[in-house]
Amino acid sequence: xxxxxxxxxxxxxxxxxxxxxxxxxxxxxxxxxxxxxxxxxxxxxxxxxxxxxxxxxxxxxxxxxxxxxxxxxxxxxxxxxxxxxxxxxxxxxxxxxxxxxxxxxxxxxxxxxxxxxxxxxxxxxxxxxxxxxxxxxxxxxxxxxxxxxxxxxxxxxxxxxxxxxxxxxxxxxxxxxxxxxxxxxxxxxxxxxxxxxxxxxxxxxxxxxxxxxxxxxxxxxxxxxxxxxxxxxxxxxxxxxxxxxxxxxxxxxxxxxxxxxxxxxxxxxxxxxxxxxxxxxxxxxxxxxxxxxxxxxxxxxxxxxxxxxxxxxxxxxxxxxxxxxxxxxxxxxxxxxxxxxxxxxxxxxxxxxxxxxxxxxxxxxxxxxxxxxxxxxxxxxxxxxxxxxxxxxxxxxxxxxx
Ligand SMILES: NC(=O)c1ccc[n+]([C@@H]2O[C@H](COP(=O)([O-])OP(=O)(O)OC[C@H]3O[C@@H](n4cnc5c(N)ncnc54)[C@H](OP(=O)(O)O)[C@@H]3O)[C@@H](O)[C@H]2O)c1
Numbered sequence: 001x002x003x004x005x006x007x008x009x010x011x012x013x014x015x016x017x018x019x020x021x022x023x024x025x026x027x028x029x030x031x032x033x034x035x036x037x038x039x040x041x042x043x044x045x046x047x048x049x050x051x052x053x054x055x056x057x058x059x060x061x062x063x064x065x066x067x068x069x070x071x072x073x074x075x076x077x078x079x080x081x082x083x084x085x086x087x088x089x090x091x092x093x094x095x096x097x098x099x100x101x102x103x104x105x106x107x108x109x110x111x112x113x114x115x116x117x118x119x120x121x122x123x124x125x126x127x128x129x130x131x132x133x134x135x136x137x138x139x140x141x142x143x144x145x146x147x148x149x150x151x152x153x154x155x156x157x158x159x160x161x162x163x164x165x166x167x168x169x170x171x172x173x174x175x176x177x178x179x180x181x182x183x184x185x186x187x188x189x190x191x192x193x194x195x196x197x198x199x200x201x202x203x204x205x206x207x208x209x210x211x212x213x214x215x216x217x218x219x220x221x222x223x224x225x226x227x228x229x230x231x232x233x234x235x236x237x238x239x240x241x242x243x244x245x246x247x248x249x250x251x252x253x254x255x256x257x258x259x260x261x262x263x264x265x266x267x268x269x270x271x272x273x274x275x276x277x278x279x280x281x282x283x284x285x286x287x288x289x290x291x292x293x294x295x296x297x298x299x300x301x302x303x304x305x306x307x308x309x310x311x312x313x314x315x316x317x318x319x320x321x322x323x324x325x326x327x328x329x330x331x332x333x334x335x336x337x338x339x340x341x342x343x344x345x346x347x348x349x350x351x352x353x354x355x356x357x358x359x360x361x362x363x364x365x366x367x368x369x370x371x372x373x374x375x376x377x378x379x380x381x382x383x384x385x386x387x388x389x390x391x392x393x394x395x396x397x398x399x400x401x402x
Contacts, residue, residue: 006032007352009073010057010065012086014038015167016100017077018047023340024075025051030349034071037062062086071095072352077127079175080182084109091116096352098343100127101190102182102378103371107394110375114205114368123351128190128366128374129339130275134316134323135288135300136191139279140364141317142286142302143198149282151199151257154192156277158184159264160292162231170265171231178378181216181233184263185381186374189235190366191277192259193373198363199281200255205369207376207393209240214381217266231266235259235381238390295323295335319346 009031011021017036024031035057038044044058059065062082066074066089074090076083076099084104090097097117103126104110117124130136142148169175176182197203216233237259273289283304290298301310320338327334347365376393384391 004353006030007072007349008032008034008070009075010035010037010068010071011075011077012037012062012065012082013075013077013100014043014047015077017075018050019337019340020075020077020098021047022051023337023344025053027341027345027349030345030353031073034068035059035065037065063089066090066093066095073098073123073348076100079169080177081105081175084113087113088116091120091122094120094122096123096348098125098127098348099368099371101371101374102177102186103368103375105177107372107375107379110368110372114372117368123348124368125343125348126366126368126371128187128194128370129336129343130187130191131194131364131366132319132339132342133290133298133335134318135290135298136195136277137319138300138313138316139195139277139286139288140198142300142313143195143281147302148199148279148284148286151196151279151281153257153280154196154259154277155280156188156192156260157262157264157271157275158188159262159266159269159271159274160184162265162267178382179216179233180231180263180265181214181235181378181381183265185233185235185261186378188261188263188275188277189237189259189377190370190374192237192261194366194370195277195279196257196259200257203373205373205376207373210237210393211390212237212377212380212384212393213390214384216381216385218385232264232269233262233381233385235261235263235377237261237377290335292335295325298335 007030009024011017014036021033021036025033033053033056036044036047037059039060041058041060048054048056048058074095074097076086080102083099087097087099103113163170170183171179193203213236214233217231239255239257241256273291275290277288279286284302286300286302288300300313300316303310320342323338324334379396380391380393383396
């Protein structure tokens with residue numbers, strides 16, 4: 001970035017937000033970290049000290065950061081229920097915004113965040129950085145090179161442990177929508193729709209014509225309209241007219257696809273490869289597997305025919321650099337840390353600096369549009385879990401009257 005102005009950044013949230021703060025502080029030729037917020041101020045202080053910036057503003061009142069003069073970028077990594085208000089206020093001040101996933105507690109709020117950001121012309125990003133994990137970045141390359149062909153089906157899972165002590169809010173419906181679907185499901189859904197879009201043609205943010213089915217471990221909330229998804233969910237999605245008769249080689253058939261996702265934060269669903277995604281393409285089937293706690297063990301392999309031997313893609317592409325083993329400095333797995341580096345260094349930084357035009361559908365970068373799309377699935381999945389049937393995406397949402 002040389003002599004260019006550094007991007008003045010504040011971070012709300014000192015959990016995963018602590019990893020954002022660390023990456024931003026390490027990219028000091030592009031970014032200047034001004035402050036961090038956590039409700040318990042000592043948590044923010046210990047992040048500031050750990051990243052070697054004890055002099056930055058540390059506060060328990062997020063308004064103090066959002067109202068700080070001259071902030072270029074606001075990073076929001078607080079519980080989901082705060083995303084909408086924090087994002088809207090930051091955008092009103094003219095700040096660019098990164099807001100983590102799930103974007104909001106409802107489609108209405110996610111759509112408003114996108115509308116507001118576009119109207120104000122600010123750069124917006126969300127936390128679907130699994131796209132930059134080496135297995136998925138490399139799978140996207142395979143698609144772009146035409147080795148997968150159009151995709152007919154995607155089968156995926158994401159299974160981890162129950163929330164760590166202090167993170168129980170993840171299953172509190174006042175703070176998070178959809179429990180494990182909001183936590184893990186949206187990552188996998190974004191990956192599947194992003195890969196599908198590259199192979200079969202862009203998938204719209206409103207998923208018009210798609211249907212969703214979900215079976216979830218629901219726990220009712222006394223008097224509340226929204227059931228809590230406790231810790232396990234199966235989600236299926238099908239594109240418009242999936243399953244209708246037609247020639248398989250007809251162009252319109254290539255848009256038809258089916259996605260199945262299993263997510264769990266239940267201790268009894270242990271998996272050697274917690275993240276897995278199988279893509280069934282016209283030419284090959286690819287299997288991507290990863291373990292965030294064993295970042296070097298990830299693999300991407302493919303088969304051309306059933307029962308043929310597998311071939312591996314080696315070396316994988318590492319957009320954010322090589323992963324580190326997880327450590328106290330880089331919690332949440334060394335696998336995800338470089339994905340943040342790539343997001344800030346190669347996407348957010350250049351866009352805010354004006355060196356790359358910012359627009360939706362920029363291919364790789366997860367934006368509020370991506371967040372809104374996942375939110376549609378999340379809401380439809382909850383509607384399906386309640387009714388037990390397939391739900392037309394968007395049927396339960398009325399953006400005009402909300
Ligand atoms: N993209 C990814 O891969 C990824 C990974 C992990 C998390 N996330 C997302 O990041 C967000 C935070 O999750 P987390 O795991 O970091 O949770 P966490 O460890 O509980 O951290 C949440 C942070 O927000 C702060 N906070 C809570 N309420 C607040 C309020 N009213 N005002 C200001 N700060 C407040 C908390 O303060 P205290 O420190 O005082 O509790 C804490 O610092 C979630 O949306 C989650 O989905 C994304």
